[in-house]
Amino acid sequence: MPFRQKSKEKGKNPFEASMPLDKPEVKMVEARYNEKPFIIAFGIAKKRDVKGGGGIGTTGVKGEYESQKDLEWQVLYNLKALPEGFMPEEKLKEWMAGTVAVTSGSIDVFSPVCI
Numbered sequence: 431m432p433f434r435q436k437s438k439e440k441g442k443n444p445f446e447a448s449m450p451l452d453k454p455e456v457k458m459v460e461a462r463y464n465e466k467p468f469i470i471a472f473g474i475a476k477k478r479d480v481k482g483g484g485g486i487g488t489t490g491v492k493g494e495y496e497s498q499k500d501l502e503w504q505v506l507y508n509l510k511a512l513p514e515g516f517m518p519e520e521k522l523k524e525w526m527a528g529t530v531a532v533t534s535g536s537i538d539v540f541s542p543v544c545i
Contacts (some may be wrong), residue, residue, distance in 0.1 A: 447533045454499060459533045461526075468511035471530045473501035473538065503539045505530060 444464045451458035454475065461469035507526060517525060530539045 447529055449533050452534075457501065457534045457536065459530045461529055461533070463511055463513075463516075466508075466511040468508045469505065469526055469529060470507075471503055471505040471534075471539065473503045473530075473534060473536055475499040476502040501534075501536050501538045503530065503536070505539070
């Protein structure tokens with residue numbers, strides 16, 4: 431069973447994914463197959479943790495901070511945009527989550543409540 435069908439133009443990949451919105455507080459990923467959208471995913475920051483530390487020493491004042499944002503993802507998909515037999519259903523949700531994770535750079539999409 432092929433995972434990729436040949437498109438009308440030889441050598442053109444029918445699958446493409448992009449991130450039209452890339453802000454620290456919100457990200458949006460869309461994926462298309464043969465120019466038909468089949469995934470739209472939104473990641474919204476749910477909390478912001480800030481860790482900091484500082485000190486005074488013989489070399490002067492030193493301070494550091496680190497912030498972390500966890501994104502809560504909502505994934506919407508249209509399976510009718512994919513060709514019949516594209517992928518077994520049990521693997522499809524994993525593949526979609528992987529597509530969103532790779533495109534957005536966020537592993538949070540693999541949360542069991544997302545898909």
